[in-house]
Amino acid sequence: MHPAFSVIFLTTLIGVGQGLFLALFTAQSYAGFGLLHEQSSGFYALGSLLSLAFLGAGLVASFFHLGRPERAWRSATQWRTSWLSREVIVLPAFMGTVALYGLFHWLGWRPVLLTLPTGLPVDPTAILGVAGTVLAFALFVCTGMIYACLRFLREWHTPLTVINYTLFGGASGFTLAAGYAAVAGSDLAGFFAGWAMILTGLALVGRVASLIRNARLKPKSSLQSAIGVKHPKIVQKTQGSMGGSFNTREFFHGKSKTFLRAVKWLFLVCVFPVPLLLLAAGFTDGAGLPLLVAFGVQYLGLIAERWFFFAQANHPQNLYYQSIA
Amino acid sequence: MTQLALVIDLNVCVGCHACVTNCKEWNTSGPAGPMVDQNPYGKDPTGTFFNRVQTFEVGEFPNTETVHFPKSCLHCEDPPCVPVCPTGASYKRKEDGIVLVDYDKCIGCKYCSWACPYGVREFDEQQKVMKKCTLCVDRIYDPKMTEEERRPACVRACPTSARLFGDIHDPESEVSHAIREAGGYQLMAEWGTNPANHYLPRRKTKLRIRVDEIERADNPLKIDSQLPKPDTGAPALDDVTSW
Ligand code: SF4
Ligand code: SF4
Numbered sequence: 001m002h003p004a005f006s007v008i009f010l011t012t013l014i015g016v017g018q019g020l021f022l023a024l025f026t027a028q029s030y031a032g033f034g035l036l037h038e039q040s041s042g043f044y045a046l047g048s049l050l051s052l053a054f055l056g057a058g059l060v061a062s063f064f065h066l067g068r069p070e071r072a073w074r075s076a077t078q079w080r081t082s083w084l085s086r087e088v089i090v091l092p093a094f095m096g097t098v099a100l101y102g103l104f105h106w107l108g109w110r111p112v113l114l115t116l117p118t119g120l121p122v123d124p125t126a127i128l129g130v131a132g133t134v135l136a137f138a139l140f141v142c143t144g145m146i147y148a149c150l151r152f153l154r155e156w157h158t159p160l161t162v163i164n165y166t167l168f169g170g171a172s173g174f175t176l177a178a179g180y181a182a183v184a185g186s187d188l189a190g191f192f193a194g195w196a197m198i199l200t201g202l203a204l205v206g207r208v209a210s211l212i213r214n215a216r217l218k219p220k221s222s223l224q225s226a227i228g229v230k231h232p233k234i235v236q237k238t239q240g241s242m243g244g245s246f247n248t249r250e251f252f253h254g255k256s257k258t259f260l261r262a263v264k265w266l267f268l269v270c271v272f273p274v275p276l277l278l279l280a281a282g283f284t285d286g287a288g289l290p291l292l293v294a295f296g297v298q299y300l301g302l303i304a305e306r307w308f309f310f311a312q313a314n315h316p317q318n319l320y321y322q323s324i325a
Numbered sequence: 326m327t328q329l330a331l332v333i334d335l336n337v338c339v340g341c342h343a344c345v346t347n348c349k350e351w352n353t354s355g356p357a358g359p360m361v362d363q364n365p366y367g368k369d370p371t372g373t374f375f376n377r378v379q380t381f382e383v384g385e386f387p388n389t390e391t392v393h394f395p396k397s398c399l400h401c402e403d404p405p406c407v408p409v410c411p412t413g414a415s416y417k418r419k420e421d422g423i424v425l426v427d428y429d430k431c432i433g434c435k436y437c438s439w440a441c442p443y444g445v446r447e448f449d450e451q452q453k454v455m456k457k458c459t460l461c462v463d464r465i466y467d468p469k470m471t472e473e474e475r476r477p478a479c480v481r482a483c484p485t486s487a488r489l490f491g492d493i494h495d496p497e498s499e500v501s502h503a504i505r506e507a508g509g510y511q512l513m514a515e516w517g518t519n520p521a522n523h524y525l526p527r528r529k530t531k532l533r534i535r536v537d538e539i540e541r542a543d544n545p546l547k548i549d550s551q552l553p554k555p556d557t558g559a560p561a562l563d564d565v566t567s568w
Contacts, residue, residue: 001439067433067453074430075411084436085411149409152442152516221442221513223381227394228335228510228524231383240345240377240396243369246447250438316513317444320379320396 001153002250003310006065011143012172012302013058014091015165018136019173020051020180021098023195025129027177027188032120036191041105043186044125048102050180051173055095083149087142094135101128140166147309154217155313160210167203168271172302174199175275175295182288189286193279200279200298204272207305211264214312226319236322247321253311263308270301328402328422329460330493330521331480332500332509333395336528337487340378340393347482348376348397348458355463357428361451373449375458376479392527395488397479398445398458399512399520400424406437406446415455421492422521423462428454442516460490493521 024047030036063069078085104110110123144162151157178192223234241248253260278294281287352375353360362372376397383390400417404424407415414430415437417423426437426446431454438446438455446457461477464470474481480488491500500523503509509523 065434067435067448068431071412071430071432074413075432075434078408078411078413081408082411082436084409084434088411146436150440151405153439220515225513225515227381227392228512228526229381229383229392233383233385235382236379237382237391238378238380240374240379241371243364243367243371245371245374245377246438246450247444250435250448251444315439315444316442316516320444 001310001313003307006061008306009061010058013054015169016172017051017054019169020176022136023174023177041108045102045106048098051098083145090139090142094139097132152316153313155214164206167206171199171203172298179291179295182291190283193283197279221316223319239321251315263304267301267304270297327492328494328521332489332503332523334487334525337485338393342378343482344479345376347478351478373447373456399522402519406441409440410437423460426455431455
């Protein structure tokens with residue numbers, strides 16, 4: 001497939017936003033159970049704002065993918081069948097929840113609404129936090145399923161797609177949370193960095209698993225089944241256009257094998273070992289710089305990862321477009 | 326239930342592109358249009374087409390065969406392109422099985438083109454919406470046209486009658502007969518899309534005849550004559566009798 005930067009930015013940016021929100025609420029939950037110090041209300045509010053900024057940027061990027069962005073509202077109508085439509089509904093719902101979560105923290109509006117039998121007090125931010133967590137995971141599932149549900153694109157048609165979208169979002173969000181905490185002077189930098197390392201490690205396992213799986217895929221369709229002629233040797237001579245068509249632009253990445261391999265190694269280095277080392281450095285002393293650099297490198301790596309994710313998918317329609325004439 | 330479809334006979338198609346031309350002409354002037362071209366006379370001409378004819382060479386020189394292969398939306402009975410559409414712009418009509426795009430609803434997200442394994446949906450660079458074959462839905466029901474004219478533009482244009490049009494759910498229709506009797510098949514059946522359009526394979530008429538069928542008793546080779554066999558040059562019964 002031809003990797004579109006609008007979609008690359010959409011999926012990576014909202015992943016960061018989701019992960020960052022999950023990090024904030026994880027910290028709040030730990031504090032609720034008395035496992036961590038409670039943070040200032042400003043810490044959560046500013047963190048939510050940062051998460052919103054990433055989600056909003058992703059949303060803006062998505063509009064560049066549309067031919068008719070002014071009609072985008074229509075895309076919320078087919079949630080019964082379309083994962084894309086479901087994503088269109090869940091993303092704003094999640095953004096709204098994050099906004100409310102930040103606002104309630106900012107206003108310090110945390111009256112105890114009820115007390116759980118265990119003696120745990122529940123305030124509005126906790127309820128919003130749980131709702132946001134559910135929506136964050138729902139959004140990961142929607143985004144992943146947009147690709148995983150296309151059975152012809154066999155590189156994507158696997159549960160690993162959804163798992164990896166979730167792990168990458170979580171890893172990059174927690175890495176950003178660690179940098180944010182360090183800059184904000186919070187004592188959570190080490191806590192977030194620890195989780196970021198775990199998630200990055202899990203993402204490594206998931207992505208390597210999908211790379212191995214995809215390397216072993218055998219194409220289901222062939223030129224023989226595409227045109228229905230049983231002969232081992234068929235060569236395309238013309239494809240009905242002289243200067244290419246939508247089909248040659250949308251479904252081919254147009255880069256060499258070497259370039260593809262280079263991008264693969266670039267993301268394997270930038271998403272996993274480099275941030276892991278930097279996170280480990282920040283984990284011990286809570287220094288801001290290595291943690292922020294870790295996020296920067298990992299995010300750039302994720303752009304390469306997403307580019308490769310699209311480029312590697314081989315669409316069966318390509319069988320019909322092998323020679324321009 | 327009706328399922329309209331095309332049946333394309335690869336044995337007859339000569340690759341003249343008349344269907345492509347007439348399709349573009351009819352549809353660029355109709356509600357689907359304009360189907361605009363970019364750089365039509367420049368270096369890399371490109372544009373929106375519903376139908377394209379491709380050419381494949383089968384075999385190895387000198388035993389090669391040229392196959393011309395017209396390709397348009399197959400109006401699948403289980404179209405994977407329809408459920409993925411987030412706006413409902415892509416839909417399959419209940420009454421006749423035609424898969425259509427509502428150009429006023431489409432947001433141009435291109436997701437449906439990813440979900441079609443055949444690469445027959447084309448994004449219009451000017452109107453910024455997805456386009457595809459409509460089976461000339463604006464022709465085939467037009468009461469102002471004669472019965473003969475109420476067929477898709479490509480079918481009307483084909484000089485070799487390689488394109489048949491009809492209801493494949495009606496067992497007695499011309500297309501059903503063709504599929505049944507001439508080995509009609511579906512493209513990439515492995516994906517379970519159940520395309521309505523069918524293709525008829527290349528066919529060669531071969532006379533399978535055994536030697537003993539040539540050398541019959543009443544033929545000049547006289548294989549069954551009395552022994553010793555007369556020479557093939559010797560007069561036969563037909564040469565000596567006059568009745
Ligand atoms: S050929 Fe493609 S566009 Fe046409 S109905 Fe089938 S899947 Fe949809
Ligand atoms: S491009 Fe148009 S028809 Fe295709 S999925 Fe998007 S909105 Fe639906």
